[in-house]
Amino acid sequence: xxxxxxxxxxxxxxxxxxxxxxxxxxxxxxxxxxxxxxxxxxxxxxxxxxxxxxxxxxxxxxxxxxxxxxxxxxxxxxxxxxxxxxxxxxxxxxxxxxxxxxxxxxxxxxxxxxxxxxxxxxxxxxxxxxxxxxxxxxxxxxxxxxxxxxxx
Numbered sequence: 001x002x003x004x005x006x007x008x009x010x011x012x013x014x015x016x017x018x019x020x021x022x023x024x025x026x027x028x029x030x031x032x033x034x035x036x037x038x039x040x041x042x043x044x045x046x047x048x049x050x051x052x053x054x055x056x057x058x059x060x061x062x063x064x065x066x067x068x069x070x071x072x073x074x075x076x077x078x079x080x081x082x083x084x085x086x087x088x089x090x091x092x093x094x095x096x097x098x099x100x101x102x103x104x105x106x107x108x109x110x111x112x113x114x115x116x117x118x119x120x121x122x123x124x125x126x127x128x129x130x131x132x133x134x135x136x137x138x139x140x141x142x143x144x145x146x147x148x149x150x151x152x
Contacts, residue, residue, distance in 0.1 A: 009055065010120070012113045018054070019047040019112065022152070031148040039140040042071055044108060046136055048115045050149055053130030059122040064139075070118035074111040081107060 023029055023043075036040035045067065054059065059067075085100045092100065137146035 010116065012109070012116045015048055015116055016049050016109060016142065018051045019044070020141070022047060025056050025152055027148055028152055031145045035137070035140065035142055039142040041136070041140045041142065042075065042111075044111045044115060045071060046114065046133060049132040049136050052119070052124070053133050056127055056130055057124045058127045058132055059124055063122050066118055066122065067115070070114045071111065073114055074107055078104070078107045078111060078129055086114075112149070128152065 024034060028065075032046060034041045035046060036043050081100075081104055085097075085104060089097060133149045134146045137143055137149070
């Protein structure tokens with residue numbers, strides 16, 4: 001991160017709180033799940049990019065691989081656990097299912113921590129027109145849902 005870019009607000013707790021609030025909107029949640037299930041996008045990455053957009057911060061295009069690599073440690077585990085949870089939902093008692101959701105949220109938060117660590121290694125610049133969320137949707141071929149994220 002450049003010295004001129006303030007980073008005091010770019011914490012895991014700040015991203016987590018932003019994510020909980022932003023994802024709580026029904027239209028956002030549906031768009032995120034569409035991005036994940038139909039376009040193989042990563043919701044935590046999208047939320048982090050939207051968070052950076054709201055701070056009017058961006059990074060150079062050549063830093064996209066670093067952002068995507070930040071998912072490497074947790075993404076396979078999250079994907080496998082999510083699939084297992086979905087398959088066993090009907091067979092688990094409610095309490096055990098709720099515990100599995102809590103564990104999944106723990107994994108999600110760890111993934112966000114990894115993303116924040118990657119963000120702190122980037123050169124971030126102030127921008128007048130935020131574009132990271134839009135860029136990510138375009139990379140995934142999900143241009144038609146990008147507008148949903150930009151209007152909220």
